[in-house]
Amino acid sequence: MARIQKIKGFNDLxxxxxxxxxxMEQRAREVFGRYGFGELRVPVLxxxxxxxxxxxxxxxxxxxxxxxxxxxxGRSMTxxxxxxxxxxxxxxxxxxxxxxxxxxxxTFGPMFRYERPQMGRxxxxxxxxxxxxxxxxPQADAxxxxxxxxxxxxxxxxxxxxxxxTLGCAECRPAYREALTGFxxxxxxxxxxxxxxxxxxxxxxxxxxxxxxxxxxxxxxxxAVSSHVxxxxxxxxxxxxxxxxxxxxxxxxxxxxxxxxxxxQRTTFEVCSGEIGAQSAVAGGGRYDGLVxxxxxxxxxxxxxxxxxxxxxxxxxxxxxxxxxFYLAVLDNRAEAQAALLAQRLRERGxxxxxxxxxxxxxxxxxxxxxxxxxxxxxxxLEEFEAGTVLVKDMTGHGQESVGRETLLDKLDRFFPxxxxxxx
RNA sequence: GUGGGUGUAGCUCAGUUGGUAGAGCACCUGGUUGUGGCCCAGGUGGUCGUGGGUUCAAGUCCCAUCACUCACCCCA
Numbered sequence: 399m400a401r402i403q404k405i406k407g408f409n410d411l412x413x414x415x416x417x418x419x420x421x422m423e424q425r426a427r428e429v430f431g432r433y434g435f436g437e438l439r440v441p442v443l444x445x446x447x448x449x450x451x452x453x454x455x456x457x458x459x460x461x462x463x464x465x466x467x468x469x470x471x472g473r474s475m476t477x478x479x480x481x482x483x484x485x486x487x488x489x490x491x492x493x494x495x496x497x498x499x500x501x502x503x504x505t506f507g508p509m510f511r512y513e514r515p516q517m518g519r520x521x522x523x524x525x526x527x528x529x530x531x532x533x534x535x536p537q538a539d540a541x542x543x544x545x546x547x548x549x550x551x552x553x554x555x556x557x558x559x560x561x562x563x564t565l566g567c568a569e570c571r572p573a574y575r576e577a578l579t580g581f582x583x584x585x586x587x588x589x590x591x592x593x594x595x596x597x598x599x600x601x602x603x604x605x606x607x608x609x610x611x612x613x614x615x616x617x618x619x620x621x622a623v624s625s626h627v628x629x630x631x632x633x634x635x636x637x638x639x640x641x642x643x644x645x646x647x648x649x650x651x652x653x654x655x656x657x658x659x660x661x662x663q664r665t666t667f668e669v670c671s672g673e674i675g676a677q678s679a680v681a682g683g684g685r686y687d688g689l690v691x692x693x694x695x696x697x698x699x700x701x702x703x704x705x706x707x708x709x710x711x712x713x714x715x716x717x718x719x720x721x722x723x724f725y726l727a728v729l730d731n732r733a734e735a736q737a738a739l740l741a742q743r744l745r746e747r748g749x750x751x752x753x754x755x756x757x758x759x760x761x762x763x764x765x766x767x768x769x770x771x772x773x774x775x776x777x778x779x780l781e782e783f784e785a786g787t788v789l790v791k792d793m794t795g796h797g798q799e800s801v802g803r804e805t806l807l808d809k810l811d812r813f814f815p816x817x818x819x820x821x822x
Numbered sequence: 823g824u825g826g827g828u829g830u831a832g833c834u835c836a837g838u839u840g841g842u843a844g845a846g847c848a849c850c851u852g853g854u855u856g857u858g859g860c861c862c863a864g865g866u867g868g869u870c871g872u873g874g875g876u877u878c879a880a881g882u883c884c885c886a887u888c889a890c891u892c893a894c895c896c897c898a
Contacts, residue, residue, distance in 0.1 A: 403889075458896050462823080480898085509898080514823080516892060525898060607896095658897055668898095679898055706898030729856070762850085764858035779856060793858070 407521025417717035438503035440484040446474035452483040454660030477510035481527040490695030518677035529702035540641035563655035564635040570628035681705040724751035725772035727763035729779035
């Protein structure tokens with residue numbers, strides 16, 4: 399039979415990989431919980447319109463990267479390309495918002511974008527998101543950043559670079575846009591790359607982020623955001639910087655940092671690694687004060703980030719499973735039923751280990767026990783079968799002892815001294 | 823969507839000017855009557871991605887196709 403191939407960009411995560419994801423989720427719960435966040439699980443599928451309206455019609459994500467298809471009634475559905483839109487929709491849907499109240503949620507799960515896969519980018523990828531609604535204060539920005547740093551630190555990742563920028567707000571951004579357009583208009587049209595010539599019209603801020611060397615040189619002389627934002631935005635940004643500096647978060651300013659989703663305003667940030675290839679951003683986010691209202695909710699501010707789990711996984715050391723407490727070796731077929739029962743009793747008492755099926759040579763069983771990294775090998779051969787005992791062999795040293803099965807179960811602490819298993 | 827690279831054993835890869843396929847690791851067995859790791863010996867395992875073409879002869883050359891991969895664009 400012909401094999402069915404996996405879908406391009408959709409990967410299987412076997413234990414070696416999935417253990418890293420479990421670790422990230424565990425750390426996220428611990429750290430985010432300390433900052434007052436609760437878990438929100440939202441659907442993977444939403445109506446296409448949600449993303450079109452929130453992310454922006456003319457962004458690359460909406461324009462060419464969404465997995466969209468009609469459902470059975472012809473309505474356009476989309477596998478979420480990012481999480482914030484769905485979280486905002488859920489927040490609005492719930493009607494839980496009370497004026498003056500701050501709501502904090504985190505969520506994780508798969509996202510989908512129809513792009514060419516490469517290192518650090520798959521069509522199904524996984525993010526951890528955290529969003530705060532109802533807080534306009536710079537403290538919320540600072541806490542978001544510090545929480546992200548704390549989470550990354552809890553994974554042992556401390557050589558990541560934090561870059562920040564402010565994009566201005568609804569009041570001052572139009573003026574800056576105009577200044578930029580004017581600046582680019584004064585340049586020789588051919589000086590910019592093809593993409594940027596288009597961007598000047600559609601989204602001039604993006605030109606600042608262009609990687610083409612020629613464009614980079616020109617951008618150096620472009621008007622900086624910081625000199626064009628309004629007094630309120632300036633004060634807000636300075637307060638954020640002051641707070642994270644006071645907390646000891648190392649960071650740098652990057653006036654070219656422009657995010658690809660239209661809803662960002664004021665504070666934006668990105669966390670990058672130098673070790674995972676060209677797709678180096680492991681987290682990114684910022685403030686999106688108009689988004690909740692734009693999706694039909696109350697006019698409350700929002701701020702949050704998305705963290706790429708797959709990219710973080712590339713930075714994590716292998717996560718080792720705990721060593722099994724035992725490996726149970728049966729050397730005679732007649733002992734199989736008794737052995738299975740013993741394994742069951744041990745597991746009921748909180749120990750973990752593998753039962754070797756069928757009879758095999760002692761040598762091969764011990765090799766297997768060794769490969770499993772089992773701390774003890776329990777052996778039931780002909781002798782033990784007839785005597786109702788079990789040979790308990792310590793795999794970390796060379797000691798071994800033959801004991802009655804009931805004795806073993808009664809004195810687990812003696813035969814399995816290490817305190818790894820719960821519930822003992 | 824655009825450009826480059828790669829498809830040979832379960833994995834990582836050799837394979838000469840075209841001449842009938844190899845290593846390391848892994849796996850299994852043995853070296854011990856019932857004692858693992860290290861070592862030693864032996865063994866299992868390959869439609870050479872797929873289809874077509876050139877040739878006496880193709881892993882090797884040509885064409886097509888599929889897959890994977892890196893990068894651009896963009897993003898986590």
